[in-house]
Amino acid sequence: MTERPDARALIGAVLDPGTWRSWDGPPADPAEPGSDYAEELAAARAKSGYDESVITGEGLLDGRRVAVVVCEFSFLAGSIGVAAAERLTSAIERATAERLPLLAAPASGGTRMQEGALAFAQMVKITAAVMGHRAAGLPYVVYLRHPTTGGVLASWGSLGHVTAAEPGALIGFLGPRVFESLHGYPFPQGVQVAENLFANGLVDAVVSAEDARRIAIRALAVLCAPRQGLGQGPEPEGEVGQVDAWEAITRSRRDDRPGVRALLKLGAADVTPLNGTGAGENDPGLLLALARFGTAPAVVLGQDRRRQRAEAPLGPAGLRVARRGMRLASELGLPLVTVIDTAGAALSKAAEEGGLAGEIARSLADLVTLDAPTVCLLLGEGAGGVALALLPADRVLAAQHAWLSPLPPEGASAILYRSVDFAQEIASAQGVKSTDLRRSGIVDRIIPELPDAAYEPEEFCRRVAATLEYEITGLLGRAPADRLSARLSRYRRLGL
Ligand SMILES: CC(C)(COP(=O)(O)OP(=O)(O)OC[C@H]1O[C@@H](n2cnc3c(N)ncnc32)[C@H](O)[C@@H]1OP(=O)(O)O)[C@@H](O)C(=O)NCCC(=O)NCCSC(=O)CC(=O)O
Secondary structure (H helix, E strand, C coil), X not given: CCCCCCHHHHHHHHCCCCCCXXXXXXXXXXXXXXXXXXXHHHHHHHHHCCCCCEEEEEEEECCEEEEEEEECCCCHHHCECHHXXXXXXXXXXXXXXXXXXXXXXXXXXXXXXXXXXXXXXXXXXXXXXXXXXXXXXXXEEEEECCCECHHHHCCHHHCCCEEEECCXXXXXXXXXXXXXXXXXXXXXXXXXXXXXXXXXXXXXXXXXXXXXXXXXHHHHHHHCCCCCCCCCCCCCCCCCCCCCHHHHHHHHCCCCCCCHHHHHHHHCEEEEEECCCCCCCCCCCEEEEEEEECCEEEEEEEECHHHCECCECECHHHHHHHXXXXXXXXXXXXXXXXXXXXXXXXXXXXXXXXXXXXXXXXXXXXXXXXXXXXXXXXXXXXXXXXXXXXXXXXXXXXXXXXXXXCCCHHHHHHHHHCCHHHHHHHHHHCCCEHHHHHHCCCXXXXXXXXXXXXXXXXXXXXXXXXXXXXXXXHHHCCCHHHHHHHHHHHHHHCCC
8 A cells, every 4th residue: 555645745636736725824722831732732743744633725626726624643643622623613614605615634533632521522613614514505525534533533524425535544433442442352353444434335435545636526526516507408309109018117127228327327427426325324226426417417316227136125225325315415406316217125124124114205205395406217117115205306207118106017916916917907007108107297208219228228328318418407597496386386286
């Protein structure tokens, strides 16, 4: 492993060369003159070449102005006392006032032990400042470095919209050395490690400092993308011929049908995959990403057909990942694209005990009331409550052979006839195909397949992306209050 950069080296690696400007004045000196702590501070300054454990300032990232706060571990373990907290808080407040995105790179032993309880309680003001910044709709991106522990991980280290971690970094709440001294045996290996946090849906990516620049540029390209004045292009072609329900269902189940992953790969730009809920859960069947369709930025949350399998069907954790995406879109005023493509949810003890039905309800609730513009794309199969959970949107688009049904047609047949043999008739009768859904007002627009998405994946994905751009730019041009009331009245009137 290459040597880990200190604070200034990290800033040098991430920002455009020569653009860094410090915001720091001389730090307050919290130590009694002549005390041991005063001596430690003086020694730390002499040894580290830093005047505190945190430095703050601004610079350009690929030409974009950003605010930056970084810990320096060689200064008293990057620990946070009153002076460091004051520096951090002031910088975050200034970033908010100047409407700058904020990049934070902690590396810390947590609360500074020499300053005790007063230092401990500083985490509250830092947290409040971060939340003030987020409440202003500004992006907060965190890069957790080796080592990040204690109150730093338990405050501003864990509040990013997007969070990456340094490879191999020790990241945990209680330091392992402290644990061992307290308990007399070592903390389990491999737990407080960046890669394990990633595996548990706690961080979005594990990236080296050299790669952090590229990743931050890509994420900010979406998070900071203009929402106004995008201009709506020409309306896409939307005529489709007759669709047969059973044929659509059969086509939608083809293994080679493009799913949300293909859509992002072939139709989107600046894709930043996010990982899990950020709170310790993940579900391979639910993909969350930042992306751009043409000029239109979006949070994309989609049911990933390739990663839902019999042994790992979509469960309540997947919907909690989806709801993270909804919160992200709402907080940053980013358009949200939901993608439905599921043969149905997990039907199991774990799913019931994990609150599947409740998560469907909360997804519906969050989505139908979301203040961000929303587009739903019915891409393939749309079976059951987990499909419905991602449906309510300002605009609902359906691929020609997509469908939506209360449960798979075989299940509907079993309910009515105690046999799966009538699936085909029931699919026709239940109005599940795209043209029926448009007639009933569930779907607004059908995206043609020529003649089947599986035969023309690239053209199809580009067609879908162009349609998403058209719909998103249209929605961004409307007043948010009008958008929301139109959405609510659309669902209020459905079926009347
Ligand atoms: C972060 C570490 C894993 C790094 O281990 P390393 O082996 O790299 O480094 P190290 O232990 O030699 O530490 C380097 C120097 O920093 C000092 N040091 C470490 N953490 C400190 C802290 N929080 N305050 C003041 N000094 C601290 C060490 O005593 C040592 O000093 P010297 O060089 O003089 O020997 C470990 O230092 C550690 O476990 N620290 C405590 C982490 C923790 O549990 N924090 C919770 C604090 S309470 C808190 O934050 C509130 C909360 O939990 O909510």
